[in-house]
Amino acid sequence: MPKKRWIKMDNASKIFMATNNSRDTKVFRLSADLYEDVKPDVLKEAVRIAYDNFPLYRYIIRRGFFWYYLEESDLVPEVKEDDEPPCAGIYGYEKKILLFKVRYYRKRISLDVFHALSDGTGAVWFLETILFHYFKLLYPEEFKGEVSPSDKGSIDELLYNSFDKHFQDEDLTAMPNLNINKAVGGNEKAYRVKGTQTPDKRMRVIEASMKVKDVLEISKSYGVSLTVLVTALFMIATYEDGPRYNGLLISASVPINLRQFFKSNSARNFFATMIVSYRFSKEGYDMDDLLQSIKSQFEENIDYESLLLRQKQLVGYERNLLVKLIPRPLKNIFLNLINMSSNKKISIATSNLGIIKFNDKIERYVENLFLETSAVRPQFVCLSFKENLTFGFTSPFIETEIPKNFIRFLTDRGVEVVVSANRVGKKEEEEKDEGMQKLPG
Amino acid sequence: MRECKSCRVKIKGIRDTCPLCHNKIDTEIPPSHSPFPTIPLRYKKNLAIKLLIFISLTVIIISFSVYYIFPSETNWPLLVLFGVMSMWMVTYVIVRKTHNLAKAITFLILIVSFLLIFWDKQTGDRGWAVTYAIPILNISAIISMFVTVRIVKLAVEDYILYFVASCFFGLAPFFFVLFRELENPVPSVISIALSLIMLVALAIFRGREMWDVIKKKAYL
Numbered sequence: 001m002p003k004k005r006w007i008k009m010d011n012a013s014k015i016f017m018a019t020n021n022s023r024d025t026k027v028f029r030l031s032a033d034l035y036e037d038v039k040p041d042v043l044k045e046a047v048r049i050a051y052d053n054f055p056l057y058r059y060i061i062r063r064g065f066f067w068y069y070l071e072e073s074d075l076v077p078e079v080k081e082d083d084e085p086p087c088a089g090i091y092g093y094e095k096k097i098l099l100f101k102v103r104y105y106r107k108r109i110s111l112d113v114f115h116a117l118s119d120g121t122g123a124v125w126f127l128e129t130i131l132f133h134y135f136k137l138l139y140p141e142e143f144k145g146e147v148s149p150s151d152k153g154s155i156d157e158l159l160y161n162s163f164d165k166h167f168q169d170e171d172l173t174a175m176p177n178l179n180i181n182k183a184v185g186g187n188e189k190a191y192r193v194k195g196t197q198t199p200d201k202r203m204r205v206i207e208a209s210m211k212v213k214d215v216l217e218i219s220k221s222y223g224v225s226l227t228v229l230v231t232a233l234f235m236i237a238t239y240e241d242g243p244r245y246n247g248l249l250i251s252a253s254v255p256i257n258l259r260q261f262f263k264s265n266s267a268r269n270f271f272a273t274m275i276v277s278y279r280f281s282k283e284g285y286d287m288d289d290l291l292q293s294i295k296s297q298f299e300e301n302i303d304y305e306s307l308l309l310r311q312k313q314l315v316g317y318e319r320n321l322l323v324k325l326i327p328r329p330l331k332n333i334f335l336n337l338i339n340m341s342s343n344k345k346i347s348i349a350t351s352n353l354g355i356i357k358f359n360d361k362i363e364r365y366v367e368n369l370f371l372e373t374s375a376v377r378p379q380f381v382c383l384s385f386k387e388n389l390t391f392g393f394t395s396p397f398i399e400t401e402i403p404k405n406f407i408r409f410l411t412d413r414g415v416e417v418v419v420s421a422n423r424v425g426k427k428e429e430e431e432k433d434e435g436m437q438k439l440p441g
Numbered sequence: 442m443r444e445c446k447s448c449r450v451k452i453k454g455i456r457d458t459c460p461l462c463h464n465k466i467d468t469e470i471p472p473s474h475s476p477f478p479t480i481p482l483r484y485k486k487n488l489a490i491k492l493l494i495f496i497s498l499t500v501i502i503i504s505f506s507v508y509y510i511f512p513s514e515t516n517w518p519l520l521v522l523f524g525v526m527s528m529w530m531v532t533y534v535i536v537r538k539t540h541n542l543a544k545a546i547t548f549l550i551l552i553v554s555f556l557l558i559f560w561d562k563q564t565g566d567r568g569w570a571v572t573y574a575i576p577i578l579n580i581s582a583i584i585s586m587f588v589t590v591r592i593v594k595l596a597v598e599d600y601i602l603y604f605v606a607s608c609f610f611g612l613a614p615f616f617f618v619l620f621r622e623l624e625n626p627v628p629s630v631i632s633i634a635l636s637l638i639m640l641v642a643l644a645i646f647r648g649r650e651m652w653d654v655i656k657k658k659a660y661l
Contacts, residue, residue: 004598006657033476064658071657085480095540105478200482206460207476208450324661370476404448404461411449418442420453421460422477 006071007059011163011315012269013116017061017068017091018335020116023201023396025089028373028381030123031110032131032366038104039138044079046134047102051077053150054126056118056267057100061091066328070117073098081105085202086422087374087394090114102130107367109134115269120353120371120381121257122267125149131362142361149359162264163315166308189344190251190277191242193378195397198424203394205422206403207370212389214415224291225298226389227254227352230382231276232294234350237405238378239280251277253349254298258311261304272311274301275345346377348402353383378402398424442473493532497525520563527556542589543600547607550582554610568624571617576628579611580635587639597650602658605643605651611636 009017020026051057057077059070075098082103090099091114099114100123111130113123129150136143198204212226219229235250242248255271264270276297278290300306317323326334356369369385372392380393380403393403400421407417443452445459445466452459452466454475459466504518530552538545554575561570586607590600614629623629643651 003653008660031476062657064660066659066661069657069660082478083480086477105476106474108476200484202480205477321661400461400463407450407461408448416451417449418451418453419448419460420475420477422475423479426482 004072006062006069008161008164009061009068009070009116010161010269011318012119012271014068014318014331015335015339016114016116018332019339020089020091020114022089023197023374024376025087025091025374026115027087027090027112028115028120028123028371029086029110029112029392030120030127031108031370032127033368033370034107034109034365035367037107038109040079040081040104042137043102043104043109043130043134045137046130046132047077047079049133050126050129050148050150053148054129054267056122057098057126059117060096060098061116063328066324066326066331068116068328077102079104082108082110085200086110086205086372087112087203091116100126115373118267119257119269119271120351121259121270124353124356125267128358128362131366132359135362135365146359146361161268162258162262162266162270163311166258166262166264166311187345188249190249190347191238192344192347193238193242193395193397193402195395195399197396198398199426201396202422202424203372203374203396204398204400204424205372206391206393206400206419207372207421208391208393208403208407208417208419209368209370210389210410210415210417211387212384213387215389215410218410218413218415222288222291224295228291228295228298230352230380230391231298231350232278232291233406233409234348234378234380234402235278235290235294236285236409237402238348239285240405241401244282246282248280249277250280250347251275251345253346255351256302256307257354258307261307272307274298276301343376348377349375349379351379351381353381356383356385358385380406443467443470497529501525523556523559523563527552530556541595541599541603542593543586543595543603546582546586546589547603547610550578550607550610553578554613568621571614571621571629572623572625573628575617576614576632579607579614579632580628582607583611583635583639597647598654598657601643601647601651601654605640608636608640608643611639 016026055072058072058075060073060075061068062071073096075096077098077100079102082105084103090097090101090112099117101110101112103110103112109127109130111123111127113126118126129148132143132146132148136146215229216226219226222229224232231252231254235252238250239248242250253273253275255273258264258270258272262270274297276294278285278293323331351373353371357363358366363386366385368388368390369383370390370392371381371383372394373379373381375394376396378393378395378397380391382389382391384390391403391406393406395402407419411417443456443466444450445452445462445464447464448459448461450459450461453473454460454477455472456475457466457468458464501518501522504521508516508518531549534545534548534552538548557570557574557578561567561574586600586604589595590604611632614632617623618626618629618633
């Protein structure tokens with residue numbers, strides 16, 4: 001019997017293992033909208049080929065005495081029509097299953113990924129590989145001689161633990177100081193959004209698509225980047241929905257893709273997070289002041305030296321022998337406690353995956369791309385693909401006020417927005433049955 | 442594509458109301474398909490478990506009440522309480538661990554051994570648990586695990602540690618022989634001998650696999 005390969009779990013994944021539950025599944029969904037209905041048989045074959053070329057996605061989670069680890073499996077991915085809410089749970093204790101799912105529905109191909117396996121960037125590579133083989137099977141002539149997107153780096157590179165590669169430092173194995181929070185609020189508790197939880201724990205998902213140039217124009221007029229603008233807007237949207245009192249602290253958790261600073265071709269997790277905050281007053285806020293504050297907090301956090309130090313400390317923390325020797329279930333409890341206390345400092349979460357560029361020939365057949373993730377608080381992930389900017393808003397709550405405020409800010413400034421939402425709750429389901437009869441064909 | 446005049450957005454999906462502000466929208470405009478399939482609400486059906494919890498608690502409450510009204514010499518409601526608890530522990534193992542039979546067997550021996558000692562103590566402390574029940578339980582567990590993993594074709598790495606663990610459980614009667622005067626030491630001696638033979642066999646024939654699994658499971 002050939003020996004199965006196994007790899008250690010990276011720094012970020014460990015937190016996802018400890019904190020995932022039936023509501024916050026730590027699953028994100030990347031969806032590609034094609035111009036035509038998906039052909040299931042072709043997709044199945046494309047997934048099979050992509051899967052063979054993308055070793056990371058073969059790995060499953062196993063439990064050791066001290067840590068979880070990832071082990072190669074010989075499971076075969078199942079491709080079927082979508083029959084679950086977006087970001088539904090994948091990982092289950094005692095279940096030996098693959099950590100991703102490929103689903104299709106009409107013109108859409110969705111890739112659901114458990115975050116302990118891979119981050120958004122890694123998932124984009126895998127989806128691009130699937131799409132490449134999908135269209136190559138459909139249009140063999142056109143894709144003749146093209147190299148699969150997964151072959152850019154070596155097979156092994158996709159598997160590297162980039163945290164260990166870049167941040168192993170012998171000097172820093174001592175207990176680090178975890179309180180290097182540069183946000184405005186420091187360690188103060190932030191405002192936390194309340195709402196009605198969805199009845200069966202599914203995510204409330206709202207997708208919005210617009211032209212990226214329209215939003216860029218707005219951000220340029222304020223002299224800030226698009227990421228700063230949308231983060232600030234989401235804070236405003238939350239403020240408008242929340243209670244009015246002086247000193248209301250709204251904090252957004254924002255991930256930083258470490259690949260921009262530390263070279264990595266790994267498809268595994270490689271990001272850090274920062275918290276940016278702003279204190280709103282009862283009367284309102286000053287748009288320019290808010291934007292400048294967020295901008296400077298971004299600049300302070302997204303800096304090579306401070307990222308290097310912070311990450312070395314985090315990696316040093318898990319290399320501490322005392323920490324290592326704590327049995328895994330106890331580690332989970334500690335990580336959950338740490339997570340609960342840091343959750344108190346976060347009101348909302350935003351993430352910009354940036355510009356996604358596929359092979360030109362693939363882009364010709366893909367209309368749009370969306371990313372959304374499971375959330376314990378209102379959250380969005382945006383990305384730009386071709387001429388579009390898309391947002392995937394998710395929330396554990398039924399209410400849609402915050403995305404509504406956000407989108408209205410944009411439509412008030414003349415941006416054309418197309419939205420769609422999933423159905424949560426009984427009332428919305430009934431609405432569907434009435435509507436179905438009206439649709440011809 | 443339908444539109445919401447209040448939010449000034451276009452709406453994908455067959456809806457009568459805006460997904461953002463929930464105001465009515467013009468349904469005369471032909472709609473376009475939503476990218477989301479409609480997924481019916483799903484709830485976990487835990488009725489059986491709820492019923493079992495209810496019955497368990499009722500039985501315990503009633504037996505303590507009856508005991509209070511009609512006192513008797515043995516504290517039988519306590520036995521009822523532990524009986525119910527034993528049932529729950531065994532049910533838990535069977536429900537949670539059946540995907541790996543070797544693991545289920547290991548957990549069962551552990552739980553059942555403690556239950557046996559407890560029952561023995563509560564019913565006169567005659568020592569039948571350590572003399573007969575536990576050694577025999579260990580012997581049958583080792584034999585059944587040896588057979589089971591072959592029948593269900595469990596991978597070596599999935600059962601080996603549990604096998605080792607149950608062999609160590611099988612050595613436990615050593616302490617019974619040492620510290621208690623057993624009326625009949627034969628079951629204990631058989632249990633110890635069988636466990637030792639199995640451990641030696643594992644070390645010789647499965648040493649490599651065992652070491653690989655330990656390296657994986659215990660990496661720091």
